[in-house]
Amino acid sequence: MARTAGSHSDITGPKVRDAALTLFARHGFAAVSMRQIAREVGVQVGALYNYTPDKQTLLFDLMQSHMDALLEAFSDDPAMPPRDRLHNFVRFHIRFHHDRPDAVFIAYMELRNLTPENFTNIEALRKRYEDKLEAILRAGVSSGVFDVADTKIATLAVIAMLTGVNTWFRSGGRLSLQDVEDQYWQMVRKAVSAESPA
Amino acid sequence: MARTAGSHSDITGPKVRDAALTLFARHGFAAVSMRQIAREVGVQVGALYNYTPDKQTLLFDLMQSHMDALLEAFSDDPAMPPRDRLHNFVRFHIRFHHDRPDAVFIAYMELRNLTPENFTNIEALRKRYEDKLEAILRAGVSSGVFDVADTKIATLAVIAMLTGVNTWFRSGGRLSLQDVEDQYWQMVRKAVSAESPA
DNA sequence: GTCTATAATTGGATAGAC
DNA sequence: GTCTATCCAATTATAGAC
CATH class of the missing domain: 1.10.10.60 (Homeodomain-like)
Structure with missing residues (x-):
C-alpha cells in the first residue's frame, strides 16, 4: 500500500x-x-x-493530444442533409474550442516551434479535420443547397471564422455560448447557401 | 561629403x-x-x-508601425451604399494583409510578449480598425440591406475570416489574389446580407 | 521518482576604444 | 556609428545520491 x-x-x-x-x-x-x-x-x-525526453517533445505531445481529441470528438453522419451536418459542425467546433482555449492557442501559435518532422505530423492531423468540413460542403454543393466557388477555400474561411471566437469570447459576459453559436451559424449558413433567384 | x-x-x-x-x-x-x-x-x-533602447521596444515599434500603416491606408466613404463600402473593405483588407505577411503575423502572434502598457496601446489601434468595419455593418443594418444579430460579433467574424487568407494563400499558385478576393467577397456579402423573404 | 549540483551554452545589455 | 570585450543572469539537460 x-x-x-x-x-x-x-x-x-x-x-x-x-x-x-x-x-x-x-x-x-x-x-x-x-x-x-x-x-x-x-x-x-x-x-x-x-x-x-525534452522540451520539444513536451510541446509536440500537447499538440498531438489536442488534435487527436479533436478528431476523436467530432462525429458526422453522411446520411443526414448537408445543412444539418454543417450546423452540427459549427456547433461542435465552437464548443470544442471554447472548452480548451489554451490547447487551441498552442496548436495554432506554436507550429513554428516544432521540428520539421513534428510539424508535418501535426499538419496532417489538421488536414484530416479540414477534410471533414470540406466533405460536408461538397455534399451540399452537389445537392444544390450550397453554393461556393471553391470548397477548399470555403472550408478554410469557415474554420478561420469559427476559431476566431476564441480570441474574444469568454463565458460569463453579455452573451451565452448558445447565443454565439446561433449567430455564427446564421452567418455560416448564409455564406455558403445557394441564393434564391431574384 | x-x-x-x-x-x-x-x-x-x-x-x-x-x-x-x-x-x-x-x-x-x-x-x-x-x-x-x-x-x-x-x-x-x-x-x-x-x-x-531594447528588444521590447523594437517589437513594439514594428507592431505600432504596422497598425499605423493599416489605419492610414484604409479609406472609406460614408456617403456610399453600405454594400459598396463593405466590398471596398474586403478587397482592402485582403490585399493589405497579403502584401505584408510578416508584419501581420507578428501583430497577431506577439501580443502576449508586449509589456502591459505596450499591449494596451496596440489593442487601441486594433480597436480603431475594427470600428471602421463595424460602422459599415451598422449603416447596412440601418438601411435594411444587411441583417446581422450583433454588429460587433459580425465585425470580428468577418475580420477573422479575411485575415485567415494569410495562413494559406501565397501568390503564384492555382489562384490569383483577385480570385481570392472575389470568393471571400461573395461569402462575406452573403453572410451579412438580408435574406429575401421565402 | 525526486533531489541537488553542475556542465556547457546562450541570453540582453553596457563600457569604452576608435 | 560601430566594434570588442565583458558582466551577470538564465537557459537546457545530465549525473549521481537518496
Missing part, C-alpha cells in the same frame, strides 16, 4: 502537461523555461525529465 | 527593422536573439542599441 517516498508518477505526469499547457499558452513556448514549469508543478527541474 | 568611416545610420536603421520583422515572424520574438538580428544586418550586437 505505502508508496516509495516521493514517488508520484501517476499524478505528476498530468500536472506537468497541465502546467506546460497553461504556461506555453500564456507566454509562448520559447519564453517558458523548464524551471518555470517545474515550479508550477511543485517539483525540481530534474524531475520533469522523467516525463518528457 | 565624406562620411565618418563606419557611419551608416540611414541605411542600418531600416535594415535592423527588416531583419527583426523577418526573424520575429519566422521564429517568434522570444526565440530570436539580438545576436541573430545583428548577424542578419551585418553588424555586431552592440551596434543595434543605436537604433532601439
